[in-house]
Amino acid sequence: MQLQIAEYPVSSLEWGDENKYNDGKLIINKDSILSYLKSSNELDELIVTDLDLILPETSTRVINVFDVLPAYARLGEGVSNFPGFLEPFQIAGHGNSATLSNFSILATSSRPSRYNKVMDKSGLGAEISPYGGHFHLALQAEPRNSDMSNTEYYKHLKKIGLRIGTYLSKLAAEVRPANTLFYTLEAHPSGLPKVAYVCMLAALQNWDKGESILYGDNLSGMLPTVLHPNEILDGAVIAPNFNLGIDTYSFLNNPVIQELYKKHGKEIDFVGVVVCVSHVTRNQRERSIGMTANLAANVLGADLAIITKVGGGIPESDVMLTIESLERIKVKTTAIMWAHLGNGTIQDILTAYSPAANALVSAGINDALVNLPGQEKVIGGNEIEPLSDDPKAKPQNPHSAIQVRCREICGVINQLGASRVALEEI
Amino acid sequence: MSDIKPFRVVHYLNQFYAGKGGEAFANTSPYKIDGSVGPGRLLEQTSKGKLKIAGTVVCGDNYFVENSSAIKQIIELIKSYQPEAFIAGPAFLAGRYGEACVEICCAVKERLDIPVITGLAPEHPAVDRYRKDLPILRTGTTGADMKNSIPRMGEILFKLLQGIKLSSSEQNLIYKRGLKKNAILEKNAARRAVAMLITKHRGENWQSELPMPKNDLVTPAPAIKEKSFTLALITDGGLILKGNPERMPSGRSDRYCKINIDSWEKLTPEKVEVNHFGYDNRYVLADPNRLVPLDIIKTLEKRGDIRLHPVIYSTAGAATAIENAASFGRGIASELKKAGVQAVILTST
Amino acid sequence: MARELESAGIPVAHICTMINVSKSMGGNRLVPSRSVLHPTGDPDLTLSEEFKLRQKIVSNALQAIQTEIKEPTVFE
Structure with missing residues (x-):
């Protein structure tokens, strides 16, 4: 399995009469995007109410962000993009792909949710987010039928975002890429320690059976299985809707897989990925944990x-x-673990501890509060839903300075390890 | 350095380090000496003119612990020198002396609002109790470490006085306060995790970024022997009265609420609901007895098997913050004891 | 929570799925539940089966309270 991803960095972004990518400069024609979405039947259920271009280092705040999506396309005849979800099932992970780097699509939701996030393009929020320097296309869309369930709504929202991403990536792929990345595990060198990556995909404590996570599967009753890391990089996994500290962008750009690839053949032998979910019944949990460990140790030989x-x-x-x-x-x-603020002490970090967990890396304190400065331009709605649990709490004015929990800023708390924010003892 | 006026410091010592004598003089009441004594001289020398000990305050170890007025007398003596900073000890592993150092530092900080520092060995029990509130230098266990400790204390105190940020090696000389915050590191978590894994594989030293808390086992409470006993129900699954009139938070809570169930036969969706961000609540919302088995308990109560405490205690957050859980655990425990409750069923999501 | 009550001398039957969490936090009388989503029930059962299941879990809990133990013990 060999995957070759051509990278097209974005360094300027504007609307124009035509679609064009050249030397970092991306020009998008709004009408052609909308007609492309229409022709691929993505607008049967939703109406796109707004598309906005968001630039770094501007006083801009995008609110009610439901997911951060990559601009990514597999290239060639007969290939499926986001197989099993956007296009028909086939195995991903092999062949040629194109992606826009320093760019992501922000799918905003018109429905209130305590999991919606904000993305600031100036000030502290931009500084601490791995997406702070990104150019974005912000998508707003509404269901044609207001009775549509949240699960259906989110699914269509993600599809439209991913579809736009494939369109833009294919557009860029017409020119020579700035950089090409090769991913293959072939030629396992001897004598190096074998490393497996255990990647939990979803937590079924908060989940809906209508979700599409792995190749379009909802992962109900999932038993752990082995994936080639390229499958994840190439679009086999979409972030679940219960997306605290994760997003679809960071599954495709999985930072652990990227780092293991960097060391593969030099310091380590990367042998594969065990994917699993966190189950809710005791029997399922025991089975899943036991099988995960066995797959890593005895099937992959890690x-x-x-x-x-x-x-x-x-x-x-x-x-x-x-x-x-x-x-x-x-x-x-x-293991990469986020932390809870709890009572503020170093003794109170996680829900569960084990003496065996003697090598944990921090993905930050998820609920530590941060103050973000006001922003001039606001995209994605007129108010920020109350983030506290007080039923009488009022929505926040998105133009003014706001206080949020770290996990409520896109990318700042990333449970896959993409963020540089970490707990520090003081 | 000669053109800079040194900061005025007061130094606290026990009878031993002040040169008065050992245990025989441990009952000495507080007194002062102008200028530096013993370790204070070393501090002045090594500070190269940055710190000047205006006076040394001395108290016997036993006098301090046995006389509640000692601290007041000591503060008055310290105040008389109008110091800009205060240094106590270091006391290394000395029990009473160490307690005196931390308590006086706290009092000086509070009443005089000037920078303070003391020094203790890691094994000293006062370290854990005071690290949150005071800069305490990590020292050796005996006076043999004085030559290392006192210059470091002076250097750090000088920086505190000037409002200069401590270097990372200096920060490591002070006990961490045991608190936490978010910081921005150079590498992302994935890169650090892979590096840590390789280090661990090589058998080299690595340090987990999330320390495990100290955990002591609890001796089980004795079993109930009576045939009929008083039982209370508690849950951390976020059970609330319909509409959340008490405005309970939905996760890792620092509060609990009480739901009076005296007149109810069971829990119903009309009367209660759930506010908990961590799990899919729909099954419990449909039948709250799936969270707290009130229906069964009520039938047992009718049969006379048990007496039910009329209130359900509820909070949100499976295995919520240890300290929070501990504090309201204690609160609930004392209330239950007063009410004559003998046993508890606790349900967690 | 269980820790504080047990150390105050009140025996606590802790009905939970995460037995390891409870143990590490000072739980002593552990009663495994069906699922984190419905500790004392199971929506997949008929109403009468579910009621019986709940009876069984409660009876395990009462047994736990009435049993002398020396270390964390699972009752099921």
Whole structure:
């Protein structure tokens, strides 16, 4: 399995009469995007109410962001993009693809949710987010039928965003890329420690059976399985709707996979990815944790494993049990874990602990409060839904200075490890 | 340095380090000496003119712990020198002396509002209790470490006086306060995790970024022997009265609410609901007895198997913050004891 | 929570799925529940089966309260 991703960095972005990518300069024609969406039947259920171009280092705030999506397309005859979700199922991970780097699509939601996020393009919010320097296309869309369930709405929203991304990437792919990345695991060198990546895809504590996560599957009753890392880089996984500290962009640009690839063949032998979910019943949890550890240790033959999770609470307990299971069979582990503010002390960080978890890396304190300065331009709605739990809390004015939890800023708390924000003891 | 006026510092010592004598003089009441004594001289020398000890305040170890007025007398003596900063000890692993140092530092900080510092060995029990409130230098266990400790304390105190940020090596000389904040690191978490994994594989030293809390096992409470006993129901699944009149937060809560269920036969969606951000609530919303089994308990109560406490205690957050859980755990425990409750069923999501 | 009550001498039957979490936080009398989404129920069962399940879980809890233990113990 060999994947070749051509990267097209974006350094300027504007509307224009034609669609054009040249040397970092991206010009988009709004009408042609809308007619492309129409012709690919993405507008049967939703109406696009607004498309906006968002530039870094401008006083701009995008609110009610539901997901951050990549501009990514697989290239060639007969290939499926986001197989099983956007286009028909086939195995992803092999062939040629194109992506816009330093660019992402912000799918905003018109429905209130405590999981919606903000993206600031100036001030502290931009400084601490891995997406701070990105150019964006912000998408707003409404269901034609207001009875549409949230699950259906989110699904169509993601499809439109991903569809726009394929369109723009294919457009860029007409010229020579700035950079091409090769991903292959072939030629496993001997003598290097074998490393497996255990990647939790979803937490079923908060989930809907209408979701599409892995190749369009909802992962109900999922047993752990093995994926080639290229499948994830090439669009096999869409972020679940319960998206605390994750987004679809960071699954495709999975920072753990990228880093393991960098060391592959030099310091380590990257042997594959075990994907799993955090289940809700005791039997399912035991089975899933046991099988995950066994796949990593005895099927992939790993000496080392790196674990990431999604959600909080139960998944934290699952990661602890997975670490215990792996360390017991002599697989050394590290895991990326977010932290909770709790009472503010270093003693109170996680829901679950295990003495075996002696090598944890921090993805930051998810609910630490940050103050963001006001922004002149606001996209994605007229008010920010109350983020506190007080039923009498009022929506915040999105133009003014606001206070949010870190996890409510796109990308700042990234449970896959893309952010540089980390807990520090003081 | 000669053109800079040194900062005026007061130094606290016990009877031993002040040169008065050992245990035989541990009952000495507080007194002062102008200028530096013993370790204070070393501090002045090594500070190269940056710090000047205006006076040294001395108290016997036993006098300090046995006389509640000691601290007041000591503060008055310190005040008389109008110091710009205060240094106590270091006390290394000395029990009473160390307690005196941290308590006096706290009092000086509070009443005089000037920079303070003391020094203790890691094993000293006062470290954990005071690290949150005071800069405490990490020292060796005995006076043999004086030559290392006192110059460091002077250097750090000087920086505190000038409002200069401590270097990272200096920060490591001070006990962490045991608190946390978000910081921006050079590399993202994925890169750090892979690097840590390789380090761990090589058997080199690595340090987890999330330390495990100290955990002590709890001795189980004795079993209930009576045939009929008083039982209370508690949940951390976010059960609230319909409409959340008490405005309970939805996760990792620092509060609990009480729901009076005396006149109810079971929990119904008309009367209660759930506010908890961590899980899909729909099954519990449809039948709240799936969270707190009130229906079964009520039938047992009717049969006379148990007596039910008329109030359900509820909070949000499975295994919520340890300290929070501990504090309201204690609150609930004392209320229950007063009400004669003998046992509890706790349900968690 | 369980820790504070148990150390105050009040026996606590802790009905939960995350037995490891409870144990590490000082839980002593552990009663496994069906699921984190419905600790004392199961929507996949008929109403009468679900009622029986709940009876069973409660009876495990009462047994836990009435059993002398020396270390964290699971009752099921």
